Amino acid sequence: MRLNPDLKEQFFLARALDEGFLRPLQILFPLLTLVSGVALGVLVIVWLERKISASIQQRIGPEYAGPLGIIQALADGIKLFLKESIIPSQVDEILFDIGPFLVLVPVFSSYLVIPVGYDIILANSDIGVFFWISISSIIPLGLLMAGYGSNNKYSFLGGLRAAAQSISYEIPLALSVLSVALLSNSLSTIDIVEAQSGYGFWSWNVWRQPIGFIVSFIASLAECERLPFDLPEAEEELIAGYQTEYSGIKFAFFYLSSYLNLLISSLFVTIFYFGGWYFPVPFMSKFDQSGWDPFIIEIDQVTDAVMGIITTLAKAFLFLSISITTRWTLPRIRMDQLLNLGWKFLLPIALGNLLLTASFQSLLL
Numbered sequence: 001m002r003l004n005p006d007l008k009e010q011f012f013l014a015r016a017l018d019e020g021f022l023r024p025l026q027i028l029f030p031l032l033t034l035v036s037g038v039a040l041g042v043l044v045i046v047w048l049e050r051k052i053s054a055s056i057q058q059r060i061g062p063e064y065a066g067p068l069g070i071i072q073a074l075a076d077g078i079k080l081f082l083k084e085s086i087i088p089s090q091v092d093e094i095l096f097d098i099g100p101f102l103v104l105v106p107v108f109s110s111y112l113v114i115p116v117g118y119d120i121i122l123a124n125s126d127i128g129v130f131f132w133i134s135i136s137s138i139i140p141l142g143l144l145m146a147g148y149g150s151n152n153k154y155s156f157l158g159g160l161r162a163a164a165q166s167i168s169y170e171i172p173l174a175l176s177v178l179s180v181a182l183l184s185n186s187l188s189t190i191d192i193v194e195a196q197s198g199y200g201f202w203s204w205n206v207w208r209q210p211i212g213f214i215v216s217f218i219a220s221l222a223e224c225e226r227l228p229f230d231l232p233e234a235e236e237e238l239i240a241g242y243q244t245e246y247s248g249i250k251f252a253f254f255y256l257s258s259y260l261n262l263l264i265s266s267l268f269v270t271i272f273y274f275g276g277w278y279f280p281v282p283f284m285s286k287f288d289q290s291g292w293d294p295f296i297i298e299i300d301q302v303t304d305a306v307m308g309i310i311t312t313l314a315k316a317f318l319f320l321s322i323s324i325t326t327r328w329t330l331p332r333i334r335m336d337q338l339l340n341l342g343w344k345f346l347l348p349i350a351l352g353n354l355l356l357t358a359s360f361q362s363l364l365l
Helices: 005-056 072-082 093-113 128-136 139-149 153-184 189-194 210-223 248-273 294-327 335-364
Strands: none
Touching: 005 072, 005 093, 005 248, 005 294, 072 248, 093 128, 093 139, 093 248, 128 153, 128 189, 139 153, 139 248, 153 189, 153 210, 153 248, 153 335, 189 248, 210 248, 210 294, 210 335, 248 294
């Protein structure tokens, strides 16, 4: 049976149109899912920080906006987005406008290489670790541009402090992460988690890299500018640092990027040192599914994926709680102490840990 040439042409045209419509949706849906999930995570973190800080200071915390105050962070976010964005006179408008975006976009991009389950990742790159390190090194440039473009001495000092602090602690953090990559023989975040899947929590890298974990945790707190490392925003010294002249949505971008960076740090600590989506106690080995019903197999796969996501998020929020508790219990250190800790203490330790790890790996090969 032969098809009419006109019908064939219409068929291929309709197929091309379908593919043309579906392709953008295949790209936009994961991105919208990522943005929605990350935004929800930030709201949870803000609420959690307010509740933990209130408990430490023997206060009640938010309780009126929604049950237990759970939508207080959403109300504050809407208020910030609706406020007028004021641009002071005599500022460099290009740098002033680009700075917040140059801080927020790299933070969002880092989520592309974060797996929350096996193959549940937007970009499974073989150099995912390098991508995260390289993309996060753009953030100090945005902070410096924001401080310099504000035409304010306090803002400029805050931008200089932020750039110096980020550069000081990026190097020990990168060296510690490379030590983990050496143990896993891969720069892929999924491969690093898979290398810790053998014997439950005994396979976690935290037992093989305790020094690297401590250095990474301290460096991640400094990267997120959390107390006791919030020198770029020290209100007693610099009002609000590089954020002083910002208001409305632009200030919200800095606020959002700070919490996004905190969530990223907790997720990467979970992935690199605490087995990612694997449960601490290993279950029984997988049964032979060759004779199973396909529907049962699909249910089993979905259950494993959901449990992996829950396990990853539970570990990440545990470290978030530790970071929040640290903020509300330790005093701020001086700028010279912060730089000395990074360059004279953490950097030699991280470098020695990397050399020691490389030596052991070369002996085992």
